[in-house]
Amino acid sequence: MSKVRALVGTRKGAFILTSDGKRDKWDVSGPHFAGWEIYHLKGSPADPNRVYASQSSGWFGQVLQRSDDGGNTWEAMGNEFEYDGEPGTHKWYDGSPHPWKFARVWHLEPSLTDPDTVYAGVEDAALFRSKDGGKSWAELPGLRTHATAGSWQPGAGGLCLHTIVLDPTNDKRMVVAISAAGAFRTEDGGATWKAINRGLRSVGIPDPDAEVGHCVHHIAMHRSRPNVLYMQKHWDVMRTDDSGDNWHEVSGNLPTDFGFAIDVHAHDPETIYVVPITSDSQHFVPDGKLRVYRSRTGGGEWEPLTKGLPQKDCYVNVLRDAMSIDSLDECGVYFGTSGGQVYASPDAGDSWKPIVRDLPAVLSVEVQTLA
Amino acid sequence: MIRVVLPANLRTLAGVGSIVELELDGSATQRTVLDALEVRYPALRGTIRDAGTKLRRPMLRFFACEEDLSDASPDDPLPEPVVAGTEPFLIVGAMAGG
Numbered sequence: 001m002s003k004v005r006a007l008v009g010t011r012k013g014a015f016i017l018t019s020d021g022k023r024d025k026w027d028v029s030g031p032h033f034a035g036w037e038i039y040h041l042k043g044s045p046a047d048p049n050r051v052y053a054s055q056s057s058g059w060f061g062q063v064l065q066r067s068d069d070g071g072n073t074w075e076a077m078g079n080e081f082e083y084d085g086e087p088g089t090h091k092w093y094d095g096s097p098h099p100w101k102f103a104r105v106w107h108l109e110p111s112l113t114d115p116d117t118v119y120a121g122v123e124d125a126a127l128f129r130s131k132d133g134g135k136s137w138a139e140l141p142g143l144r145t146h147a148t149a150g151s152w153q154p155g156a157g158g159l160c161l162h163t164i165v166l167d168p169t170n171d172k173r174m175v176v177a178i179s180a181a182g183a184f185r186t187e188d189g190g191a192t193w194k195a196i197n198r199g200l201r202s203v204g205i206p207d208p209d210a211e212v213g214h215c216v217h218h219i220a221m222h223r224s225r226p227n228v229l230y231m232q233k234h235w236d237v238m239r240t241d242d243s244g245d246n247w248h249e250v251s252g253n254l255p256t257d258f259g260f261a262i263d264v265h266a267h268d269p270e271t272i273y274v275v276p277i278t279s280d281s282q283h284f285v286p287d288g289k290l291r292v293y294r295s296r297t298g299g300g301e302w303e304p305l306t307k308g309l310p311q312k313d314c315y316v317n318v319l320r321d322a323m324s325i326d327s328l329d330e331c332g333v334y335f336g337t338s339g340g341q342v343y344a345s346p347d348a349g350d351s352w353k354p355i356v357r358d359l360p361a362v363l364s365v366e367v368q369t370l371a
Numbered sequence: 372m373i374r375v376v377l378p379a380n381l382r383t384l385a386g387v388g389s390i391v392e393l394e395l396d397g398s399a400t401q402r403t404v405l406d407a408l409e410v411r412y413p414a415l416r417g418t419i420r421d422a423g424t425k426l427r428r429p430m431l432r433f434f435a436c437e438e439d440l441s442d443a444s445p446d447d448p449l450p451e452p453v454v455a456g457t458e459p460f461l462i463v464g465a466m467a468g469g
Contacts, residue, residue: 035380059430059464060380060418076384076414080422 003370004326005070006334007051008342009038012360014053016071019355023332023346026355032074033065040321040364041071042108047115048368052134054105054120062104064120066134077134081105081122084141090124091153100124100144107321109164113171121161125152125178127190140190143176148195148212155179155215155234162320163219167226175229175244180215183231185244196244200233217260218320222269230272230299232262232320237274239299250299255286261323265348266331270298273333273349275318283338284315292335294349308352309343316341321364328369336362372456373404373449378431378464381419385412390459399454401433402445419462434461 002021008014013031032038036055044050049070055063064077087100103123111117116133126144128137143149143161152159163177172189175196182197195211205213215234222228231238231247235258238247251257256276265271272295278286285291290309293302316337326332333349336342340359345352375391382388393407402425409416420427425445427433432441436450436458452458 034383057380057418059378059428060384061421061428063384063414063418079417082423 002328004328004332005043005048005368005370006324006342006344006355007041007043007053007071007364007366007368008336008359008362009040009053009321009364010336010340010360010362011037014038014041014055014071015356015359017342017355021328023326023328023344026344028356029071031360032071033063036060036063037104038363039104040107040366042110042366043070043368044110044115044118045112046110048370050110050115050133052108052110052118054108056104062102064105064134064137078130078136081120081126081128081137082139083126083144084139087144088150090149090159091151093154095153097150100126102126103158106160106162107164109166112166112168119164119166119174121164121176123158123160124154125159125161125181127161127164127176129190142186142191143184143193146184146193146195148181151212152178152181153213163216165219165221165229167221168223169226173226173243175219175221177216177219177231179217180213180234182212182214183216183219183244196240197247198245199240199247199249200238201236202234218262220262220264220272222264225269228269228298230262230264232259232274234258234280237262237299250295252295252300252302254293254302255291259318260320261318261335263323263325263333265333266325266327267329268296268331271296271348272299273323274302275323275335277317283317285317288313288315290314290316290337292333292345292349292352305345305349305352307350308345314339319363321366322362324365324367326367326369332367334365334367336365338362373399373407373453374456374459375404375408376459376461378462380464381415381462384414384418386414387412392456399449400446401440401443401449404449404460405445430465430467432463432465434463435459 006017013034015030019026039054041053051067053065065074089097092098107121109119120128165175167173184193239250289311292305316339323335333345341357
């Protein structure tokens with residue numbers, strides 16, 4: 001029988017939630033790495049028991065963990081993320097030049113085909129790759145040396161590369177997103193990159209439709225249609241049908257188009273989910289109501305999903321990597337909150353139940369569908 | 372024999388108890404103690420001092436014999452009671468945050 005495993009990163013450790021295909025009763029394992037910030041965990045699509053985890057701390061720096069048994073046991077891997085060559089400077093918050101300096105791994109993206117190959121998106125923004133299961137890391141410096149990189153400025157969370165989208169039909173193509181530089185695409189396996197931000201408009205930067213400088217929060221893709229990407233930007237939900245060459249807004253009737261998370265239904269590439277957040281100065285859901293919004297039209301027209309979610313006195317946030325889906329016949333949708341709840345919907349968002357409700361603040365949720 | 376006390380989060384990372392005992396071949400300095408510690412427990416590499424520069428991480432301190440040795444040269448000899456194993460070498464995380 002099918003099984004589902006949710007890998008949950010929190011401010012104070014990792015938790016692993018497992019259930020059978022009914023997704024009604026859950027086992028909770030953890031905290032793993034208690035006391036440490038776990039920005040992200042993700043399993044290899046090629047070997048689901050191979051799981052990578054980013055463990056970090058303001059005191060002790062970065063640790064990179066790997067499990068080969070689905071998260072039961074872990075081994076610390078290599079944690080040396082050295083920029084290639086002399087890293088130079090990007091812009092600091094005040095506009096002054098600021099030396100590139102590694103802070104942490106925000107996002108891990110295992111290869112679709114090789115369990116030993118995994119990409120890491122880091123702060124200060126750069127893309128690293130390991131080809132030996134996380135033991136050693138090498139930068140793909142073409143991104144950080146992009147012609148615009150000296151002008152990149154951090155968002156409130158830092159200059160972080162937080163999104164890595166791999167094209168299942170072309171192993172040379174990937175898309176990444178950086179706050180607050182924007183989205184970039186490579187067609188040659190990471191050697192060279194193109195800024196793909198045409199159509200984005202961001203108030204608060206001198207030129208609202210500049211080539212770079214946009215605070216992209218997250219990008220999602222359906223594997224059957226890799227040229228279509230959905231984006232939750234700082235403000236605005238966006239869509240491209242040409243791999244990012246041109247974006248258009250699909251915020252439609254959302255109550256607010258600020259937010260962090262966005263994801264796509266496992267079986268319907270036109271069905272997408274977001275969690276609207278009040279504003280950039282109020283990082284909580286509007287009106288005290290926790291509502292996921294679903295569009296069945298690839299954006300533009302949205303419906304609130306509220307059954308089972310608190311609709312009164314709720315003021316949580318849902319971060320960019322804290323939403324995920326499973327690929328069972330009836331697609332499950334999951335998200336975690338700053339209040340420590342992880343909600344699951346076994347029916348594509350029609351109804352929700354908390355799996356757990358008292359974890360530390362949730363940073364990331366990744367769900368694996370296991371045979 | 373040198374006795375090293377790690378902060379709690381590094382004990383769980385290394386899978387050790389409150390005190391780690393190390394035997395050193397040569398002289399006992401911050402550098403030789405930390406080198407030996409990282410050889411015994413590779414998971415600790417980069418968590419106490421930068422893996423490249425070998426500089427102490429900013430929010431950690433080194434104490435021994437009621438003295439703050441954090442800003443001493445990493446090649447200075449450690450105090451005799453530490454070398455003798457009667458006093459521990461303390462690696463302490465700054466009291467900040469949650």
